[in-house]
Amino acid sequence: MTIEVSNESGVGVDETLIASVARYALNAMHVNPAAELSILAVTTDVMSELHERWMDEPGPTDVMSFPMDELAEESRRPDAPELGPALLGDIVLCPEFAKAQARTAGHPLADELHLLTVHGVLHLLGYDHAEPEQEREMFGLQNKLLADWRAAREQAAAREAQRRSDSAVLGTVGLEDDTPSR
Template identity: 75%
Template structure:
């Protein structure tokens, strides 16, 4: 799975976490590992242009998604030949717009960008929120994916912290502890 992040926004963005949350969502949604996803962070002006051109709505927005190919693994026949890399689509984020939303929601800009990344990925996968039932389904899934991703990251950080403590206490720094007898 190839996920490319380009930051043209002028706002500092932790690209590795954007890739991590996007990859997590795609994996959990059982999307083919052959996908390519492009995520671009843009300025308010660039987002305004995209929003007006493609949605015919004035001003900027927080996230836009432009799907390309339908390659969700569950929709392929089991005897179909392996497909090569295919472009799932583009997710466009606007950190400057997202800042105010983060403040209103009471969380960090990074948290808001993670939410918007998952939101954009779900749009690429065909989810929408025009109708109340669609909104409940999409936002519920979005919240579960974010919660599970955050939980897994926190668990991994706790395990790593414990590993470092163990190494210090046991004096095993630099030893390969996977070998039998150690």
């Protein structure tokens, strides 16, 4: 899966973690591993222009998703027919706008950007939240994907810490795990 992240926002963001959460969500949703996704972080001015042009709404917003036109007619939800390799589309994030939301929610900007990335992925896959039932489904799935991604990251960090500890105790720091002892 190819995920390209570009930050043109002027706000420091961890592009690696944004790609990681997007990849996790796409894998969990059984999107073809040959799929491609572009994620762009932009300024509030750029987001305002996009929001006004494509949604006819004034001012900036936190995230917008732009599915590829060739796929727009097909539902890309996991209960739809098998997805082939494709350019899924673009997710545009506005970190400056998301800062206020993060403060209100009481969590770091990075957490808000991860949430918005998953939100954008779900929109690209055909999910929406215009109706209460759709909102419950989409936000429930969004929360589950985020929680599962965070748990997977914590487990990986714990395994890595244990590996380092074991290596230090065994005196194998810098050696590959599968190197036989003599």
